[in-house]
Amino acid sequence: MPSKPALREGTAFTGSTKYVLDSELAQIVNVSMALEMPLLLKGEPGTGKTMLAHAIAEALGMQLIVLNVKSSMKLVESLYQYDTLTRLNDSRFGDSTRDVSNIEDYIKMGKIGQAFAADERVVLLIDEIDKADTDFQDDMLDVLDQMEFDIIEIDKRIRARNRPVIVITSNAKKDLSDPFLGRCNFHHIAFPDEEMMGRIVRVHFPDVAQDLLDSAVDAFYRLREIRGVEKKPATRELINWVRALRADPDFKPKKLQKGEIPYLGVLFKKSPDYAVAQNSVRRFRI
Amino acid sequence: MFIEFFFTLKRLGIPVTPTAFLKLQQALSMGLIRTIDDFYTAARAILVKSERWFDLYDQVFAHHFEGAELQEPSERELEEIARAMLEEWLKSPEELARALGMDEEELAGMSPEELIDYFLERLKDQTEAHHGGNRWIGTRGTSPVGHSGYHPGGMRVGGVSRNKSAVKVAMDRRYRDYSQEGPLTQAQIGEALKRLRNMVPAGPMDQINVDKTIYETMRNAGEIEIVFDRSLKDRLKVILAIDNGGWSMDPYIEVVQTLFNYARAQFKDLRTFFFHNTIYDVLWEDPPRRSKPFRVSEMPRLDPETRVVIVGDASMAPYELMATDGSIHYEERSGRPSYERLQLIAETFPHAVWLNPKMPDEWRYTRTIQIIQEIFPMFELTLDGLEAAVTHMMSRN
Incomplete structure (x- = not known):
């Protein structure tokens, strides 16, 4: 339902302007928020895993911090970075306002660090966690569990001021490690059915003609x-x-029902897929 | 609360942990769960950590909560249940006492009226403490008193429901597709193959080596000297040899094709060969195995660090593997048994594995699988098997 970014009972999540939320998922989001546990979302690409975090942030009026996980990523990068090179540069030329003898001036917070240091509660989206190796995943969960980490260089402990709302997404078909799963709530977003899909499209194009919508879906x-x-x-x-x-302007929804599919390339982006799709469209008039 | 439900899940093989169960209790005590629909979703999110188990969860849920909407029973209903319990008690005292955790001796002295009062008390305790918990009221099978016997439709009254009750939703078994434990179908292989990597420095020098930079700057008396390195790139060589002949491999063509597609996308340096049943003097670079032969005797000239993945069901007549002229293709017979050829490949490439689309429990029935297993470490062509194979290939460095 394309509801307004309304706040029910203060901080419960009910959906946002661009996101169609089913009540099941809303319940899971609310339970995870109340239990202060990260929510792990799995599902096919295009089921709106990443969008959910955006929607939560929008609906609850919180800032969204996105950590895009990369395969080569080390945990410490997502916490903080010690910018040695700038310090070296400053010490050489001495024309910056930073204090070279104060290492803290050269510590930059990573995404998790930012979420911890934020003055207000934020939504932290950890996108595509499956790209990183298992060690990264487990270590990260430790940090998120304890809600604190140490900056070794200055021997300082960063504690989260407000526990962020954490959403983790994974594309992988395979399961993450047991300790990881043990600390998350889990939901698998199934591919939407036709009715749901109709509503999703309508959220994006509120004025779309019904016959076009139906035949397109x-x-x-x-x-x-x-x-x-x-x-x-x-x-x-x-x-x-x-x-x-x-x-x-030339398009008529009737064409789709007759089996003429224009703009196949928008739907099938890999050339072998495009060829296969074109072939079967031509042959079977689907 | 719901301990029975928890243990049913556990007994049926869903890896539920006590910690997660406690979390669920926490959620219950926080008042987050008000209806059985809430309970269905919340318990699943908290207890079940993979969509593979969703289907099983649905079944357990439907079975367990069938006819037991969480609803506070009314006074009258309680009385009816209490009466039912009394009847049950008269039939078999020890069983009811055991089910309720009561002392038989203690109850034996009571009059029927006292007993009914006692049961009512217990029932009220139960409902108050459990907010309509289903522990022993209203579930069929697990309890001596239930709606199926004495109170048709029992606790099933009302309750907030959307268009479908959670039990109905659970009965739909929407997640049946995800529960398959069988071999790989689509799109899963890439994940496992990603681990197969050999990072070597390559490409332009565009990464700053901080340690060396600092060191060189010191040596330079503080004059900044920045040192660049090449970044690490994957330069792993992979040979994929696929058995694409014969009807015995037909059922697995799709799986193997998926493997092949992902491998092609994943590795820069991938050579694909084809063979039928087993490897003799040549491997073929073209799928019909006609025009582009590659002699096995040439293989020792390739980089021994190459990872070799052989995919085949390894099922054939034993002579095809052992006899000097075992090949069913006449032109491939050269006087060396396939057995020796496989050994040559295994000796040349220490990082070689055999992937078998047949499941391991079938392996011991086929003699040739056992023989090939002695030459190559064999893994089943499933996600788990593939991962084990990758681990194996990466470990013996």
């Missing part, structure tokens, strides 16, 4: 059935596709 689910496609079109592709269809 219908065709979209038929196209997802095509076998031998490596990357199936997801929500993002559908939204872009609807945008393209709306922009085309």
